[in-house]
Amino acid sequence: MENIITVVMAAGKGTRMKSNKSKLVHKIYEKELVTRVIDLAESIGSDEIIAVVGHQREQVQAVIGNRAKYAIQEELLGTGHALMQAAPYLEGKKGKVVILYGDVPLIRKETLEKLINKSIKQKECATLLTAIYENPTGYGRILRDTVGRIIGIVEEKDASEEERKIKEINSGIYCFDIEELLKAIKEIKPNNAQGEYYLTDVIKIMNENDLKTGAMIVEDNTEILGVNDKVQLELLTRVLRMRINTTHMKSGVTIEDSDSTYIHDDVIIGKDTIIHPNTTIKSGVVIGDNCEIGPNAYIREGCKLDNNVKIGSFVEIKKTIVGEGSKVPHLSYMGDCEIGKHVNIGCGTITCNYDGQNKNKTIIGDNCFIGSNTNLIAPVKIGDNAFIAAGSTITEDVPKDSLAIARERQTNKEGWNKK
Numbered sequence: 001m002e003n004i005i006t007v008v009m010a011a012g013k014g015t016r017m018k019s020n021k022s023k024l025v026h027k028i029y030e031k032e033l034v035t036r037v038i039d040l041a042e043s044i045g046s047d048e049i050i051a052v053v054g055h056q057r058e059q060v061q062a063v064i065g066n067r068a069k070y071a072i073q074e075e076l077l078g079t080g081h082a083l084m085q086a087a088p089y090l091e092g093k094k095g096k097v098v099i100l101y102g103d104v105p106l107i108r109k110e111t112l113e114k115l116i117n118k119s120i121k122q123k124e125c126a127t128l129l130t131a132i133y134e135n136p137t138g139y140g141r142i143l144r145d146t147v148g149r150i151i152g153i154v155e156e157k158d159a160s161e162e163e164r165k166i167k168e169i170n171s172g173i174y175c176f177d178i179e180e181l182l183k184a185i186k187e188i189k190p191n192n193a194q195g196e197y198y199l200t201d202v203i204k205i206m207n208e209n210d211l212k213t214g215a216m217i218v219e220d221n222t223e224i225l226g227v228n229d230k231v232q233l234e235l236l237t238r239v240l241r242m243r244i245n246t247t248h249m250k251s252g253v254t255i256e257d258s259d260s261t262y263i264h265d266d267v268i269i270g271k272d273t274i275i276h277p278n279t280t281i282k283s284g285v286v287i288g289d290n291c292e293i294g295p296n297a298y299i300r301e302g303c304k305l306d307n308n309v310k311i312g313s314f315v316e317i318k319k320t321i322v323g324e325g326s327k328v329p330h331l332s333y334m335g336d337c338e339i340g341k342h343v344n345i346g347c348g349t350i351t352c353n354y355d356g357q358n359k360n361k362t363i364i365g366d367n368c369f370i371g372s373n374t375n376l377i378a379p380v381k382i383g384d385n386a387f388i389a390a391g392s393t394i395t396e397d398v399p400k401d402s403l404a405i406a407r408e409r410q411t412n413k414e415g416w417n418k419k
């Protein structure tokens with residue numbers, strides 16, 4: 001396997017985010033933009049990851065930690081200049097370098113792998129990921145000769161009227177030969193409308209030196225969307241939502257309303273499970289076959305639901321394991337809980353799992369019936385086949401097969417209201 005180094009450009013300012021936080025630490029489904037890009041870099045098997053950081057770099061580095069090495073760009077003098085800062089890490093190395101942007105988080109791993117494979121197979125010194133845009137405004141345009149070979153990239157601000165009509169745009173994602181890139185970036189000059197060192201100039205430089213360059217047109221344009229403001233952040237969240245939901249539907253999950261179903265990354269859902277609207281399922285949750293979730297359900301981190309489970313409306317569950325055939329049909333909070341098989345949790349049941357300092361566990365055996373509006377004060381254990389009377393506040397363990405009633409007895413004062 002060829003050595004692969006990935007450089008993540010993460011020095012830019014995010015002025016249009018109108019935020020005190022770095023653009024790159026804004027999140028899509030609870031994961032920072034830049035973390036998504038680092039995940040991607042790792043997923044393609046990068047031997048080394050270098051993040052070029054600058055603006056608000058403490059925040060960016062705090063999020064990336066030791067998953068990357070850092071090159072610092074003190075002054076933002078362009079994408080070519082950014083790469084020059086990473087050059088010391090590339091010196092003396094062979095193989096390919098992949099360039100990613102910290103604010104372009106939705107590229108598919110498969111797309112990058114295709115790009116790298118094309119670059120290796122066709123022995124290209126530069127392989128660009130390009131796209132066809134009906135409205136290419138703002139992007140660098142791809143220049144090709146009469147036989148279709150890539151000869152350069154021209155930035156919008158430097159383009160002639162004719163060049164601006166070109167619909168093939170530069171995504172900013174590339175795969176380069178390390179040694180040839182190092183040679184080419186030394187020749188970049190800031191002679192352009194913005195006075196910047198353009199990384200895009202290396203294409204022309206390589207062509208002048210008779211080095212082979214090429215491009216791969218991305219099939220799904222949403223992959224190369226970037227985030228510059230909070231409207232785009234919402235757009236990318238939507239794109240990811242549809243992508244994740246589609247994957248689940250294609251593997252047999254019924255989703256009634258994709259627009260209001262928020263399934264985070266790395267969720268596993270079995271066949272014939274139905275998800276009703278306004279449901280959020282957090283990352284890492286595992287749901288079995290034939291379950292019914294929602295409407296208005298919130299399945300948080302650490303939950304594992306066996307087959308035939310029902311989690312109904314206005315139910316929040318966290319770090320809870322639900323056994324086969326059990327039901328939490330309405331208005332409940334179950335946290336740090338283990339629920340056995342064929343349990344019915346009545347409406348309004350709450351695990352009081354937090355004592356102000358610690359989170360405590362509730363364990364409920366098989367075939368239990370928990371009456372409506374029960375408070376389970378954790379830590380507490382309910383044995384198999386136990387029955388809890390509605391309205392109980394359970395503070396002590398309940399032995400198996402028993403009935404627990406823990407509430408004030410009712411007194412009726414007859415005729416009271418007439419006095």
Ligand code: UD1
Pocket residue numbers: 009010011012013052073075076077078079080081082101102103138139140141153155169170171172197198199200226
């Ligand atoms: C760049 C490309 C353009 C392409 C577009 C795609 C150049 C000269 N142009 O445009 O052809 O269509 O991306 O989005 O490369 N960055 C730094 N340091 C810098 C400048 C930028 O780290 O000094 C980072 C930014 O944070 C960002 C990325 O590089 O993640 C791209 O920068 P941006 O200014 O958005 O791209 P353009 O130069 O406008």
Ligand code: CA
Pocket residue numbers: 226228
């Ligand atoms: Ca941009």
